[in-house]
Amino acid sequence: MDGLFHADPHPGNVFLTDDHKVALLDLGMVGRTTPQMQEHLIKLLISISEGEGDTVVKRVIEMSQTTPYFKPEEFRRAISGLVVEQHANSLKQIDVGRILLEVGKGAGENGLYVPTELTMLGKTLLQLDEIGRGLDPKFNPNQAVKRHVSEILNLRLRKDATAEKLYSSLLEVKDFVGGLPNRVNKVLDTVGNSDFEVKVKVNDVELLLEGFQKVANRITTGLVLAALIIGASLLMNIKTSFTIFGYPGMAILCFLTAAGGGFWLVFNILVGDHHTRKKDRLRLP
Secondary structure (H helix, E strand, C coil), X not given: CCCEEEXXXXXXXXXXXXXXCEEECCCCCEXXXXXXXXXXXXXXXXXXXXXXXXXXXXXXXXXXXXXXXXXXXXXXXXXXXXXXXXXXXXXCCCCHHHHHHHXXXXXXXXXXXXXXXHHHHHXXXXXXXXXXXXXXXXXXXXXXXXXXXXXXXXXXXXXXCCHHHHHHHHHHHHHHHHHHHHHHHHHHHHHHCCCCCCXXXXXXXXXXXXHHHHHHHHHHHHHHHHHHHHHHHHHCCCCCCCEECCEEHHHHHHXXXXXXXXXXXXXXXXXXXXXXXXXXXHHCC
């Protein structure tokens, strides 16, 4: 709610007062989160409590930074299985902090950088798990989140509904409405003058071009071999002094060249397809 949490709540820093309240000591290490990160963490916590593995994956990706090596399907399978496995367990069986740390670990292994706040929060909750077991081993955190989610969201809405933010939103709406006619005119002029361009970003373009080049090379080789066979057939009708096995020599040489090229092309295709299937198997989990 406040974007501030105790980052080292081991049992020595947590006390129960005489009036049955929790007291936190030693605030030398605290974690801070931005309002945007608070929204992400609330959504993530709700998704975990509901056991929605796919939604958890979506929330983590939204709050993280992807890399060129990000493997979304493998990350989705790992995290979804973890969330479903831990759903509806009591605190005696579930480690909330461990779940968040496992999420961070799975993200790193699959090319996804999670925010440091998530890792620090996972470490904090991992320490709180031990305290929670001492207070109430039968406590179910998932049910607690469901009970309090409405209150949390209402407090967040009231916290954000300030006069300053309302005025800021009104100014943004004013700027948007004021600039809309000009933007629409520019779009219509661009379309009318045939200057409209669409930019498409293709992933793995080098791999795609390499595949096209291989196909083009095979087609060209096939055409050359076909031309050699047709030429050899025509040369068979021409009598020459140079013969092989009693047939015109040039025609036989063209046939042999075409046969050798055909065997080489078939061998190259079989070997290339075998390597491709082997790489696909290695990419599978």
